[in-house]
Amino acid sequence: MNAPIEQPPQGSPALRLHRQLAAIWATGPGWQRLAAVNHSIIGLRFMATAFAFFAIGGVLGMLTRVQLATPKAAFMDAETYNQVFTMHGSILLFLFAIPMIEGIAVYLTPKILGARDFAFPRLTAYGYWCYLFGGTILTGALIAGVAPNSGWFMYTPLSSNVYTPGINADVWLLGVTFVEISALTLAVEIVVSILKMRAPGMSLDRMPIFGWYMLVTALMMVVAFPPLILASILLEIERAFGLPFFDPTRGGDSLLWQHLFWLFGHPDVYIIFLPMAGLLSTMIPVLANRTLIGYRAIVVAIIALAFVSFGIWVHHMFTVGIPHLALAFFSAGSAIVAVPTAVQIFAWLATLAHGRPRWNVPMLYVFGFFFTFVFGGLTGVMLAIVPFDWQAHDTYFVVAHFHYVVGGAAAFPLLAALYYWLPLLTGRTAVYRLSVPAFWLVFIGFNLTFFLMHLTGLLGMPRRVYTYSGHEGWTWLNLLSSVGGFIMTIGFGLVVIDLLAQLRYGRRVRRDPWRAATLEWAMPIPPAPYAFASIPEVETRADRIAPGELARSLARGEGYLGFARNGWQETLGIHMTSGTPEQVIVLPRPTYLPFGTALATAAAVLAMLFQFYLLALAMALVTAGLFVWSGQNAGLARDYGPLPVGRGLSLPPHTEVAGAPPWWALIFTLVADATLFTSLLFGTLYLWISAPKWPPAAAPEPDLLLTFAALAALAVAAVAARGSLRAGAAGGAPQGWIGLAAVVLLAAIAAIVALIGGVVPYPREHALGATAAALLGYVALHAGIGLLFLLSNLLRLASGRISPRRTLDLRLSRLWLDYTAVTGLVAFGLVLALPALVAMLGARP
Amino acid sequence: MNGAAPPRLLVWLGAGFVVWSSALVALYAVHAIGCAFAWRADLLRLGLGAVILIHIAALAMMWHRLATRPVGVTDGGTRDFLVTLSLWATIAATAATVLILGPTLLLTTCL
Numbered sequence: 001m002n003a004p005i006e007q008p009p010q011g012s013p014a015l016r017l018h019r020q021l022a023a024i025w026a027t028g029p030g031w032q033r034l035a036a037v038n039h040s041i042i043g044l045r046f047m048a049t050a051f052a053f054f055a056i057g058g059v060l061g062m063l064t065r066v067q068l069a070t071p072k073a074a075f076m077d078a079e080t081y082n083q084v085f086t087m088h089g090s091i092l093l094f095l096f097a098i099p100m101i102e103g104i105a106v107y108l109t110p111k112i113l114g115a116r117d118f119a120f121p122r123l124t125a126y127g128y129w130c131y132l133f134g135g136t137i138l139t140g141a142l143i144a145g146v147a148p149n150s151g152w153f154m155y156t157p158l159s160s161n162v163y164t165p166g167i168n169a170d171v172w173l174l175g176v177t178f179v180e181i182s183a184l185t186l187a188v189e190i191v192v193s194i195l196k197m198r199a200p201g202m203s204l205d206r207m208p209i210f211g212w213y214m215l216v217t218a219l220m221m222v223v224a225f226p227p228l229i230l231a232s233i234l235l236e237i238e239r240a241f242g243l244p245f246f247d248p249t250r251g252g253d254s255l256l257w258q259h260l261f262w263l264f265g266h267p268d269v270y271i272i273f274l275p276m277a278g279l280l281s282t283m284i285p286v287l288a289n290r291t292l293i294g295y296r297a298i299v300v301a302i303i304a305l306a307f308v309s310f311g312i313w314v315h316h317m318f319t320v321g322i323p324h325l326a327l328a329f330f331s332a333g334s335a336i337v338a339v340p341t342a343v344q345i346f347a348w349l350a351t352l353a354h355g356r357p358r359w360n361v362p363m364l365y366v367f368g369f370f371f372t373f374v375f376g377g378l379t380g381v382m383l384a385i386v387p388f389d390w391q392a393h394d395t396y397f398v399v400a401h402f403h404y405v406v407g408g409a410a411a412f413p414l415l416a417a418l419y420y421w422l423p424l425l426t427g428r429t430a431v432y433r434l435s436v437p438a439f440w441l442v443f444i445g446f447n448l449t450f451f452l453m454h455l456t457g458l459l460g461m462p463r464r465v466y467t468y469s470g471h472e473g474w475t476w477l478n479l480l481s482s483v484g485g486f487i488m489t490i491g492f493g494l495v496v497i498d499l500l501a502q503l504r505y506g507r508r509v510r511r512d513p514w515r516a517a518t519l520e521w522a523m524p525i526p527p528a529p530y531a532f533a534s535i536p537e538v539e540t541r542a543d544r545i546a547p548g549e550l551a552r553s554l555a556r557g558e559g560y561l562g563f564a565r566n567g568w569q570e571t572l573g574i575h576m577t578s579g580t581p582e583q584v585i586v587l588p589r590p591t592y593l594p595f596g597t598a599l600a601t602a603a604a605v606l607a608m609l610f611q612f613y614l615l616a617l618a619m620a621l622v623t624a625g626l627f628v629w630s631g632q633n634a635g636l637a638r639d640y641g642p643l644p645v646g647r648g649l650s651l652p653p654h655t656e657v658a659g660a661p662p663w664w665a666l667i668f669t670l671v672a673d674a675t676l677f678t679s680l681l682f683g684t685l686y687l688w689i690s691a692p693k694w695p696p697a698a699a700p701e702p703d704l705l706l707t708f709a710a711l712a713a714l715a716v717a718a719v720a721a722r723g724s725l726r727a728g729a730a731g732g733a734p735q736g737w738i739g740l741a742a743v744v745l746l747a748a749i750a751a752i753v754a755l756i757g758g759v760v761p762y763p764r765e766h767a768l769g770a771t772a773a774a775l776l777g778y779v780a781l782h783a784g785i786g787l788l789f790l791l792s793n794l795l796r797l798a799s800g801r802i803s804p805r806r807t808l809d810l811r812l813s814r815l816w817l818d819y820t821a822v823t824g825l826v827a828f829g830l831v832l833a834l835p836a837l838v839a840m841l842g843a844r845p
Numbered sequence: 846m847n848g849a850a851p852p853r854l855l856v857w858l859g860a861g862f863v864v865w866s867s868a869l870v871a872l873y874a875v876h877a878i879g880c881a882f883a884w885r886a887d888l889l890r891l892g893l894g895a896v897i898l899i900h901i902a903a904l905a906m907m908w909h910r911l912a913t914r915p916v917g918v919t920d921g922g923t924r925d926f927l928v929t930l931s932l933w934a935t936i937a938a939t940a941a942t943v944l945i946l947g948p949t950l951l952l953t954t955c956l
Contacts, residue, residue, distance in 0.1 A: 203850075205926035296926075300933045307862035308941060311869045324956045325949050326876055329869070332945040340937075577923050578849040685874075689881050845883045 014555040017533050020564035025116075025529035027590050035590040037121035038529050042128050043107025044425070049128075050100035053135055057091035060084050062489055065449070069482035071470030081466035082149035083168070087142050089152030093268070094176050095135045097410050101275045102127070102186045104417070105214050109190065111424075111520035112210050112282075114199025114538065116531045116561075116571040117587055119192045119661040122594050122630060123185050129598030130182035137605065138175040141168070148172035151464060153265060154235070156246040156257040161239050167609060170239060174605050177232040180225050187221035188668045190214055192661050196573050199519065200560060200581040201538035208518050208543040209295060213278025216302045220271050222668055223310070226676035228264035231257055234683070234774065240611065243763050243770035245683070251767035253691035255320055256683055262313035263679070269405060270309040274302060276413035277344055280366065282543070283420050284348050286516045287363050288355030291544060294347035301340035308337045318389045327386050334384030338377060345374065361435040365416035368443050369408055376404025379454065394464075397457025403450040415442070415495065420514065422499070427526045428506030429513045434498035441491030448484025452477045512547045521547035522554060534562030534646065535572055538579065560646045572645065573654055573661065584643050585654045585661065586636060597626040624785075628792045631809075632799060634662075639805045655806045666812050670819050677823050680778060684771040684830060688837055695838040696766040702835070703758055706751045707828050710779075713748035714821040717741045717786065721814040724793070728802060728810045735797065741817065742790045745783045748824075752780040755831075772834060775827040782820040789813040850924035857931035861907060861938030868900035868942050872949070880955040889954045897946050904939040911935055 027036040036042065063084050067075045076084065106124055110117055118124050141147045149168050150159040159169040194215045198207065234245040235257065244250035246257050285292045292298070314322060314330040322330075348370075357363060379401040383389050392398060423429050456477045461468065468474060512521040519542060523532055534557045536550060557563060560581065561570050573583035604619035635655040642650035654660040688694065724737035756763075756776050763769040793809050796802050802809050875896055879889035911932040 203923040203926075204855075205923050296930060296933075299930055300937060303858055303930075303934050304862065304937045304941070307859070307866060307938075311866060311945075323876065323880055323954075325952045325954055326873055328952055329872065329946050329949045332948065333869075333941075336941060336945055575849055576852040577854060577927065579923075580849060689877055840882075844881070 014533065014552075014557070017557045017562060017564075018528065018555070021530040021533060022528055024564055024567055024589075025569055027529065032590065034595045035592045037125045037588065037590050037594065039106050039110050039117045039121065039124060040527055040529060040531070042121075042124045043103050043105075045128055046099055046103025046106055046131070049132055049135070050096050050103055053091050053095040053099070053139075056139060057088055057096055058489065058492065060088035060091065062485055064088060065482040065485040067466060068468075068478050070479065071468050071475055073467055076466065078466045079149065082151075082464075083142065083145070083147040085464060086148045086151055086172075087138070090138065090148060090172060090176065091135075092406075093152060094179055095131075095138065097272045097406065098183055098268075099131050099135075099179075100410075100414065101217070101272065102131075102183060104275060104279070105190050105218070106186070107425075108421070108520060109193065109211070109214055110197070111523070111527065111531055112208055112518050112542075113194065113197065114202060114519045114532065114536050114542070115193065115197040116535065117569065118189055119197055119585070120189050120665065122588055122591060123189055125594035126598055127182040127186045127189075129595055130185075130601060131179050133598055133602035134175050134178035134182065134605070137178070137602070137609070138171060141171040141175070146171065153261050154257075155261075156235065156254040157248075159235065160246065170236065170609055173232045173236045173239070174609050177229055177236075178601070178605050180229055180232075183221060184225045184229070184672055187218045187225070188665050188672070190218035191222065191668050192664045194218070195576045196659070196661050196664060197571060197585065198574055198579055199536050199538045199542070200572060200574060201579050202542050202574070203579040204577050206538055206541045206579070208541075209281045209292060209298060210278040210518070210543075212299050213274050213281065213302060216306050217271055217274040217278075220267055220274070220306050220309070222672045223675050224264050224267040224271060226672050227260045227679040230676050230679045230683070231260035231264075234260075236608075237774075238770075240608075240613075241764070243773065244765075244767050245687075245770055245774075247767070248692050250765060251687065251691055251693045251696055252770070253687055253767075255317070255690070256686055258317050258320065259313070259686065260679060260683065262316045263310070266313040266316065267306075267309045269402075269409070270305055272406060273341075273409035274305070276369075276409050276417075277302075279417040279420075280348060280369065280413050281344070282518060283362055283416060284351050284366060285355070285543070286420075286514050287360070287366070288352045288357045290351060290355035291517075292347065293350040293354065294343070297343055298347050301343035305337065305340040308333055308340070312337060312384075315384060315389070318386050319393045331384055331386050335381055338381055341377060345370070360419075361430065361432050361439065362416040362420040364436065364439045365412045365419065368439065368446075369412035369416065371408075371443075372404050372412060372446065373408030376401055376406075376408045380405060392457060394462055395457035396453040396461045396463055399463050400450045400453035400457060403453070407446060407450065411442075411446075415439075418499070421520075422502060422506075423509055423513045424520060424525050424527070426503055426506065427508060427510075428502060429509045430502050431505055431507075434494055434501065438491050438494035438498050441494060442488055443491075445484050445486070445488025445491050449481050449488055450484075452481045452484070456481070511551050516547060517545055518543050519545065519547065519550075522551040524551070524555065530569075532559065533557055534559030536560075537647065557646075560649070562646050565643075572651070573657075573659075576659075581645065581649065581651055583654045583657045583660065584645055584651050588634065591630075593626060593630045597623055597630070600626060624788055628788055628795070631792045632795055632801075635801055635806065635808070637800055639803055655808065660808055662808060662812065663815075666815055670815070673819070674823070677778060677826075680771075680774060681826070681830065684775065687767050687771060688841070691767060693766070694768070695841045696761045696768050698761040698766075699838060700768060700772065700831075700834045701760050702772075702831050703755060704832075706755050706758075707832060710748045710751035710755065711821075711824055711828050713744040713751065714779075714783065714817075714824045716744040717748065717783075718814070718817045718821040720744065721810070721817040725807060725810040725814050728797075728807045729804055731804045734802075734810060735794065738790050738793050738797075738813075741813075742787055745786050745790070745817075748783050749780050752776050752783070756780075768834065768838070772831050775831055779820065779824045779827050782816075782823065786813070786817050786820055789816050850922075850927055854924065854927040854931070857907075857911070858927065858934055860931070861904060861935030862941075864900055864903050864907070865938040865942050868897060868946055871896045871900070872946055876954070883955075886954045890950060893954075894950055897942070897950070901939065901942055904935060904942060907935050908932070908939060 237243050244252040246252045312333040315334040456474045461474045533555045536559045569587040571585050572581050573585045600623040604616050607616035644650045720737045720741035724734035727734040756773050759769045759772045761769040763773040875892050
């Protein structure tokens, strides 16, 4: 049933094509900017907002340096200082570093990989607004004097209700979780876009190294954020409703927070480092005038780095009393993680050594990176050695180390990248009059500030003290560190002035001022909203192309999709490994839905913060409803069959193929979800084996009948989802199957709620009951989300968006309900096993 | 354009380090349970040794499978690229398992 479609214009000149595509892809002026979903706009907004938070975080850092410059300073009292240093760390880690990476990924990745946009533009926009609103809540709390004050890693029991009453800790838990969920959505989007939306012909062995770095980083984010999100939810539940997950007086354990936090926190360092290393691996070959040495070795190294970085979280906990044997293998892992890092460093040095480097401002910052990051890496190896860590733990040595690592890994490569890609962003080349002195001020100031902190740390200065007496021998070191901080700040100020001057006075340039070799330069600069007027066919490794001639050819529409059709925003989907084109992906146009949905989400978060729980529930339901509503216009309203895409090729739209981006997005979402579930299982078993006050006074007695009834209902729902898919694919009416699935899901939820009501011991009295309730609640929540999937199916069936060819919705529901049934089986199994586990504890010698 | 290497080959890129992760988690769990329930030191050490050996055996099998590709499946492109990278990642994971986890067998179990 190939319906007639508007034929592409033949032989379009570049200008005509530009006008046609710009009319489709452009974002409107004024208030319509709130409806923007284009990756270039959202990427720039991410980066600009992250820079604003960098400035706020930097000012807070300077305030701490003013306070510590002299002994017994009265500049800040202890409470203000606690809020300032907590927000300094929280802002720079959660509101600057990670969002900046996301901004770079959103802006650059599609362009480097030869796509017109990301897979889910509305999700990109939703992620940005969640980030902005979450960051605003955190910053607003600082202005109101109720900012988080328990340190950026919020250790319990300090952050519990007992020791931190008020909303300070809640601001962190809710605000950061809000931001992290947005980061998670973007991570899924980055993975799917890299795997499915590269330029045709860009097989994985031809993918630019930046693509590998972003792919591995995004996969790390998918797995790293869930433990922190779970920990934040559990601590917020403890603070709001009294369930004692982390309270050792009621069977909880403060160390469970540390485990869950650092399962996120340590990989987070590499989540920051790897994208920056990707930028370096892209810039260094261009600046060295030769191709990157060790491409394959680097890919293996970043895979190794990704995994090993997860396996060494305990090195942040060397002093908490973990048995020595376990300390030994975490120590060995922490030292060995330097090896894959060194592989990359040596690959870059070899590239520079075998090339003809251009000594310009980006290269100056590359030099700054090498110096600071290697220095920070070496002190990291020192801290990996347990006896040394016991001496230096929680001193300023650690503060110095992580500023060298994060500063080296993030700030210097970021500034190098900013100068390198500024012409792409602005269409102007740089004027370097201020750039060089700005670099040296940043570099000298950075090293003066943080190198001396190694010495103050070795002299015994603990971190997070708000003042000192002056007799410890730290006075001059602290004063010089503060002077260094001001020099660095002046340097950053000059960088800002320099960048503004370049925006105004830089020489206009049309394309590729660096003689680069990647696809983002194969377009007019600054880029048009559609990025590529036509999509290139890649026939060699995509970091060895000549962008100049290719850009002219693509602008004339000589690649794929070099035309406008039906007012659609089209790009291509490919086979994951080979890069063979498989589908035409039709992307959504600008819409206010992401903005509105993020506003509803922010309202839910704020209502939680101020303990209006019914309102929070209502706003959460509004958010879910908006997601279901947003699905109503997704995809195409009828079957089209293969559509011509140019170069003699015809491909089906993404709605009519098996491996469409939403399918893969749900798979990676479930990977993140499963990580959260596994963290919950780990938490339950950790408390069982390690927490004090176990076994509880009251033995658990799960209701077998209700448990098996709930499990049976989940299994029937999964079977009914299969029935609906079979009926939909055969052209029948799947509504009956969907109705059956909905009814049994409601029955499952009712049974689970009854089970939670009967949990023994009572969830507020002991962590055993709390974890059992959390496991059951997890399953109930997923059954509830399953209902939303089914509701969406019914609505889309009614509007003709599902047909025998277009069964993606039904397959997504089936996958979700399968996952719910499997995790339900595991969760119920553990709940049923709890009596036996408790009995084992009773028999312990 | 290269021939289509199946997407499942991507899983092999991380498979070696998934086994490494499994070894680390299993070792940590067996050690924690053994110490919590006061297992005899020699039995606990045996359990830890078994965990490491089972994982090294799995890695060795993967290494062997990747290193001895059937004749005729090479394409000189994406498939070879992915298999070669998977092989080197598996070798790296094996080295990490031996170097990070192996020496712990020599230490006092529950100090």
